Amino acid sequence: MAGPADRVEACLQPTDEVLAGARPSDEVKAGVRPPGEREVDRREFLEQALKAGLGVPILLGVIRIQDLVAGDAGQEGYEPGEHYYGMGVDVGRCIGCGMCAQACKTENDVPLEPHYFNTWIERYVIQTDGAVVVDSPNGGMDGFPGAQSEGEIQRTFFVPKLCNHCEDAPCVQVCPVGATFTTEDGVVLVDEEYCIGCSYCIQACPYGARWFHPEKHVAAKCTFCYHRLVEGLVPACVEVCPTGARVFGEVEHRATPLARFMRLNEIQVLKPHLNTKPRVYYANLDGEVR
Amino acid sequence: MQGYIYPNEFELHWGLLVVLYPYITGLVAGAFILASLERVFNVKEVQPTYRLALLTALAFLLVAPLPLLAHLGHPLRSYEIFLTPNRKSAMAMFGFVYAWYLTVVLLLEIWFEYRKDLVLWARSERGPKKWLHYALTLGATDLSEEALRFDDNAGRWITIIGIPSAFLLHGYVGFIFGSVKANPWWSSVLMPVVFLFSAIVSGIALVLFIYVAASLFRSKPVDMRCADKLAAFLFYAMIVDFSLEMLDFIHRLYESEESIEILSQLIQGPLFISLIVLQVVLGTLVPLIALGVVSPALSDRGVSRTPAELRRLIYLACATLVQIGIFSIRWNVVLGGQLFSKSLRGLTVYKPLLFGTEGLLMASVLLFLPLVILWLLVKVLPPWLDAEATE
Numbered sequence: 036m037a038g039p040a041d042r043v044e045a046c047l048q049p050t051d052e053v054l055a056g057a058r059p060s061d062e063v064k065a066g067v068r069p070p071g072e073r074e075v076d077r078r079e080f081l082e083q084a085l086k087a088g089l090g091v092p093i094l095l096g097v098i099r100i101q102d103l104v105a106g107d108a109g110q111e112g113y114e115p116g117e118h119y120y121g122m123g124v125d126v127g128r129c130i131g132c133g134m135c136a137q138a139c140k141t142e143n144d145v146p147l148e149p150h151y152f153n154t155w156i157e158r159y160v161i162q163t164d165g166a167v168v169v170d171s172p173n174g175g176m177d178g179f180p181g182a183q184s185e186g187e188i189q190r191t192f193f194v195p196k197l198c199n200h201c202e203d204a205p206c207v208q209v210c211p212v213g214a215t216f217t218t219e220d221g222v223v224l225v226d227e228e229y230c231i232g233c234s235y236c237i238q239a240c241p242y243g244a245r246w247f248h249p250e251k252h253v254a255a256k257c258t259f260c261y262h263r264l265v266e267g268l269v270p271a272c273v274e275v276c277p278t279g280a281r282v283f284g285e286v287e288h289r290a291t292p293l294a295r296f297m298r299l300n301e302i303q304v305l306k307p308h309l310n311t312k313p314r315v316y317y318a319n320l321d322g323e324v325r
Numbered sequence: 326m327q328g329y330i331y332p333n334e335f336e337l338h339w340g341l342l343v344v345l346y347p348y349i350t351g352l353v354a355g356a357f358i359l360a361s362l363e364r365v366f367n368v369k370e371v372q373p374t375y376r377l378a379l380l381t382a383l384a385f386l387l388v389a390p391l392p393l394l395a396h397l398g399h400p401l402r403s404y405e406i407f408l409t410p411n412r413k414s415a416m417a418m419f420g421f422v423y424a425w426y427l428t429v430v431l432l433l434e435i436w437f438e439y440r441k442d443l444v445l446w447a448r449s450e451r452g453p454k455k456w457l458h459y460a461l462t463l464g465a466t467d468l469s470e471e472a473l474r475f476d477d478n479a480g481r482w483i484t485i486i487g488i489p490s491a492f493l494l495h496g497y498v499g500f501i502f503g504s505v506k507a508n509p510w511w512s513s514v515l516m517p518v519v520f521l522f523s524a525i526v527s528g529i530a531l532v533l534f535i536y537v538a539a540s541l542f543r544s545k546p547v548d549m550r551c552a553d554k555l556a557a558f559l560f561y562a563m564i565v566d567f568s569l570e571m572l573d574f575i576h577r578l579y580e581s582e583e584s585i586e587i588l589s590q591l592i593q594g595p596l597f598i599s600l601i602v603l604q605v606v607l608g609t610l611v612p613l614i615a616l617g618v619v620s621p622a623l624s625d626r627g628v629s630r631t632p633a634e635l636r637r638l639i640y641l642a643c644a645t646l647v648q649i650g651i652f653s654i655r656w657n658v659v660l661g662g663q664l665f666s667k668s669l670r671g672l673t674v675y676k677p678l679l680f681g682t683e684g685l686l687m688a689s690v691l692l693f694l695p696l697v698i699l700w701l702l703v704k705v706l707p708p709w710l711d712a713e714a715t716e
Contacts, residue, residue, distance in 0.1 A: 151333065152333055170329060211406050212417065230398070231399050232398015244333070246336070325670075
């Protein structure tokens with residue numbers, strides 16, 4: 036069985052878009068060369084080295100060490116033990132634009148078909164007679180059409196949903212082989228090289244946050260964009276939210292945006308009676324949401 | 326689809342194959358518990374079915390993991406359950422419970438039960454059958470009185486261990502569902518107990534069916550004392566099973582937790598046919614009434630005296646209805662639990678496919694396969710009293 040570090044490594048799979056550097060946040064990462072450039076360098080280096088008449092076995096050894104150094108450059112200095120992540124969601128700020136769901140699909144290579152979502156947005160329409168109508172067309176990815184309501188609308192709001200990265204995650208508990216695990220920094224991940232695809236975790240998740248990957252035949256879910264976290268970035272959904280409805284950060288440190296969010300708002304979690312101890316914290320959450 | 330379901334809930338993840346799994350393991354546990362009645366509790370009347378029940382249990386147990394394997398996204402990784410089980414996972418224990426039950430309980434018990442006959446058959450037969458039977462003795466051909474007494478003692482002890490093991494095998498399957506707190510249809514402390522008693526019901530019904538049908542097929546007389554006793558046991562087990570299910574139902578209704586609304590929609594909507602019609606009326610009430618009237622469960626000769634030929638047919642019909650009922654229970658648990666959204670705001674539908682690994686065809690093959698295995702086992706190890714070897 037792979038060690039914990041290897042397994043986290045296996046989950047760090049940025050997509051082509053990420054590698055192509057299509058994100059504004061990449062500018063922040065000054066000094067990290069795109070991978071294509073590194074390929075060329077290696078080839079040139081090889082040619083030069085061969086010209087210099089060095090022995091091939093020694094050469095390969097040199098390259099491999101260099102490769103390792105270069106590969107780890109992005110995550111250098113990342114200590115999972117120093118972090119403990121959570122997300123805040125301010126329901127009052129969400130405008131249902133669907134940017135978060137779109138960004139998530141792009142960033143994490145989630146199939147575009149309608150029924151696979153790491154994150155989605157629900158719209159609640161509460162009528163004066165107490166009736167509640169909830170919808171989430173295509174996970175709210177394309178925004179929402181005007182609310183069609185038979186009765187008089189009392190209030191309406193949007194609720195972004197995602198994996199709650201529960202402290203006592205039922206999905207982690209039930210996984211027969213331990214392919215789903217909680218990282219030291221508090222993120223629930225799936226080792227897709229290890230998952231046997233039994234779907235028990237999907238049944239055990241009270242939030243409908245897991246889905247079955249149609250091509251990989253393994254359970255899949257939100258990773259808090261773990262590959263971005265180790266680079267010092269926030270999850271894609273947080274980055275693109277135009278209203279700041281999503282706040283990401285450290286749960287336990289005092290001087291972080293999330294800690295501030297949790298100090299200044301009355302916080303609720305989803306389905307608290309199940310005692311899963313979610314780490315997605317909602318502000319201005321209506322009692323109808325579940 | 327009606328109401329709201331989470332976007333990820335459009336796909337049902339456990340289909341027909343996962344319905345088969347508790348159905349088949351239930352038959353195994355039930356058949357074994359029936360066999361143990363004769364062995365441990367000395368119910369002499371059911372002796373003609375003792376070996377048949379053991380072979381039936383074995384045939385179905387050999388098939389039990391197949392639907393699970395076929396349903397996995399990565400069946401080739403399934404061995405990881407043995408190598409690196411997550412000790413907190415109920416499902417991880419399956420491999421161990423299964424292996425224990427197959428090797429320690431069933432195979433050993435069958436071997437001790439048949440050893441004497443295997444030796445005698447091997448002595449009197451010729452050709453490949455002789456060698457097959459000899460090989461199955463594993464070389465233990467001692468038929469001294471002491472050795473036979475040891476066989477008998479060992480068999481009894483294995484049965485005594487086997488009863489809690491059978492309880493474990495199927496109660497544990499119930500626990501896999503009953504412990505999912507996210508799902509109010511499954512999450513119930515009664516689930517393992519209900520599973521267990523429905524398993525006993527299904528096992529007795531299956532052995533009764535196979536015994537009566539095989540006797541008719543072999544043109545041998547049906548031992549009506551045995552059939553009557555089995556029918557009486559079936560009746561008692563069904564009473565307990567039905568009471569437990571009613572208890573669960575009334576408890577839910579009385580507590581009326583937040584899920585009650587969606588669950589009542591579920592029962593009145595997508596589960597109406599399979600739950601009310603098939604499970605409760607056809608699978609439980611009709612056979613209960615029929616057995617109550619004709620079997621000697623309530624009075625020595627049955628409430629209404631019926632000729633043996635008619636009684637046999639009624640038993641066959643009841644056993645068939647009970648199988649339909651128990652299959653419906655598994656269907657209602659496994660699929661019913663996925664037909665409503667965990668948002669408790671909507672219902673979805675299940676459309677069984679004909680082809681593919683989760684299809685009806687595959688399910689039929691997997692249901693038929695144990696019968697083929699049983700036929701083979703019966704050929705090699707005849708379970709009939711008239712086939713027992715005499716010295």
